[in-house]
Amino acid sequence: MANLTRYFTKWLLIEYNNAAIREKRNQSLREDFVEGLNDEHIFPVEFHMFHSKNEIRVMISFFEQGKGLLDMTLERFDMLPTAIWDEKEQELRLETESEIRARFPYKNREWTDTVVKKPYRKQDKFRKDILKAYENRCAVCGIQETKILRAAHIVDVKKGGSDEVQNGICLCTNHEIAFDNGLLKIRPDGMIEVVNQELTGIYDSIIYPKNKDLYPSEKYLQMKYDNNFE
Ligand SMILES: [Zn+2]
Structure with missing residues (x-):
């Protein structure tokens, strides 16, 4: 061996x-x-x-x-x-x-990778704020298990999205992947559209934060909705 x-x-x-x-x-x-x-x-x-x-x-x-x-x-x-x-x-x-x-992708010159450097503290804060706003609940299925909850960006930071709570949504890992891949879409009015019915949660619309100021921004939801199938 x-x-x-x-x-x-x-x-x-x-x-x-x-x-x-x-x-x-x-x-x-x-x-x-x-x-x-x-x-x-x-x-x-x-x-x-x-x-x-x-x-x-x-x-x-x-x-x-x-x-x-x-x-x-x-x-x-x-x-x-x-x-x-x-x-x-x-x-x-x-x-x-x-x-x-x-194997190297260059010959005799510097190989520069693009660095997407995320400030770790900022990421931690984003997660904390999102989970708090959504009371540790997946906005689609309502599951309350912090270990599988993700603070998802609606519009990716790389595509110009911010780290504000309004550009985030609390999703379980399943629904995060579905949301990322366009299998689950969230309309700006909060209504959920799914490709596969089994991805539906218990409600037709997302579960919003209690505090209205922390609602996901319609602008970001619209951007994501329009870009879903890129
Ligand atoms: Zn979920």
Whole structure:
């Protein structure tokens, strides 16, 4: 059986770290530390986690020099070479620099990812405000289970939507996905339209917040309604 591990070489680490610094990601390594690493060594990724939509955080082992965290896009993570431990031959098979480079989407120039950097605190606040406004209830089916409730943006932030409560709605994960994909539409007057009847909640219209000021904005609902099937 082969044992697979993602790893960094020093030159890869310099590139990935520079990208993290350039893209202002939350975790990068000290440049002088990276520069001081041994050119011949490889540095395995001990574990990785998805911590935002398109970003992965990895923990890299520098052996006796400790461990470090580095953030990168999913695309960049997928470009990392894989070390294969060949049980039969009892040897570690690594990729060559040209094999690694062949996967990169550029030749001899900086590969710049577009960073959609979301301020985490702002996101937490948005969720808190939405859940509070909707009294921890999915606006479509009314389920009250905070673990599966999402503060959904009506108009995506990337498409110009704001982080105000009026651009949000509290939905359970099911209804959030349905809403995102146009399987469930909410008219500006709050009426629900579904592609599949089984997606209907118990009401014809959404459950509004108690406070009228926190109602989802008709403008945003209209924008979403019109763009649903993009
Ligand atoms: Zn629901």
